[in-house]
Structure formats: C-alpha cells, structure tokens
Amino acid sequence: MSAAFTLAKPEHLDRLVALVGSFHAETGIEQTDDDRRNGLAPLLEGTPYGVAYLIGPARAPIGYIIITFGWSVEFGGLDAIIDEIYVRPGVRGRGIATEALLAVPNALAGGGLRAIHLEVERSNEIAQKLYHRAGFRPRENYMFMSRKF
Incomplete structure (x- = not known):
C-alpha cells in the first residue's frame, strides 16, 4: 500500500476534527469538538510545537498522524512524540499505519529529528505489533508518566 501524506493546513480542520x-470515540477519550478544534488549529496554522498529516487523499482522508516536538539531552536534540495515529477501521490491515510510522518520522529526520516516541496501552498487543514492525521498542525500566493541569 502506498498512501499519500498531506501536511494538514487550516482548510483541513473540519475533516481532521x-x-x-x-x-x-473508538478509544473512549471524552472531548468536545470545540476542544478538538482548539487543540488542532495551532498545528494546522504552523505552530513550531507539532504537525498533523492527513493520510490518504486530502479531500477524503482515511486517517491522520499527529506529531509534537520537544528537546532531549539524552537523545541529542530534537525529539518528537506521536501523539495520535488513526486509520479508519474499513481500511486497516493494509499496511497504511506502518507506512505512516516509517515515512513521516524519516521525512522529519531531514529536519534534525533525533528520536521519536509513542505511548501504547500495555494490553493492546495489536498496536504493539504494529509499532514493533515500524522499529519502535519498549525502553526497559522506563514508564511514560503524565500530569494534567
């Protein structure tokens, strides 16, 4: 499978929302569309903190990947987190997510990206296999932790 990847712009906001x-809805995250818009709009307007890519044709995308940027002394500079990746259920199992997980970080490496991270539920073996195929490995003795404000 060869999917198109389009850097999302403000005109894509409704499709992305x-x-x-x-x-x-699929993962049980409760959030209003207004909150989604507020979280997505800066990414589409060019904030330096992250990017969103549409997967598939921009007029009728079949998924998306959102990447946010940070800095890591341990990894030697610019790093990123895959905040969300989604492919519509009807087209899953065709290698689209694997392609996105390989292509998008590789493209960003040209801009100095040194490492990319993601978070996965410990019980989600299907997602873990997908991420493993794309070269992601768990870091033993480390656990992603969060504090919400």
Whole structure:
C-alpha cells in the first residue's frame, strides 16, 4: 500500500476534527469538538510545537498522524512524540499505519529529528505489533508518566 501524506493546513480542520472524533470515540477519550478544534488549529496554522498529516487523499482522508516536538539531552536534540495515529477501521490491515510510522518520522529526520516516541496501552498487543514492525521498542525500566493541569 502506498498512501499519500498531506501536511494538514487550516482548510483541513473540519475533516481532521471528524477523524479525531472517530478515534476518540473508538478509544473512549471524552472531548468536545470545540476542544478538538482548539487543540488542532495551532498545528494546522504552523505552530513550531507539532504537525498533523492527513493520510490518504486530502479531500477524503482515511486517517491522520499527529506529531509534537520537544528537546532531549539524552537523545541529542530534537525529539518528537506521536501523539495520535488513526486509520479508519474499513481500511486497516493494509499496511497504511506502518507506512505512516516509517515515512513521516524519516521525512522529519531531514529536519534534525533525533528520536521519536509513542505511548501504547500495555494490553493492546495489536498496536504493539504494529509499532514493533515500524522499529519502535519498549525502553526497559522506563514508564511514560503524565500530569494534567
């Protein structure tokens, strides 16, 4: 499978909000569309803190990947977190997510990206296999922790 990847722009906001809403419904994340818009709009307007890519044709995307940027002394500079990746259920199992997980970080490496991280539920073996195929490995003795404000 060879999917197109489009850097999401402000004109893609409605399509992206709908896709994110589908992902959130599937995973049990409770959030309003207004909150989704507020979280997505800066990414589409060019904030330096992250990017969103549409997967598939921009007019009718089949998924998305959102990457946020940070800095790591341990990894030697610019690093990123895959905040969300989603492919519509009807087209899953065709290698689209694997392609996104390989292509997008490789493209960003040209801009100095040194490492990319993601978070996965310990019980989600299907997602873990996907991430493993794309070269991600668990870091033994480390656990991703969060504090919400």
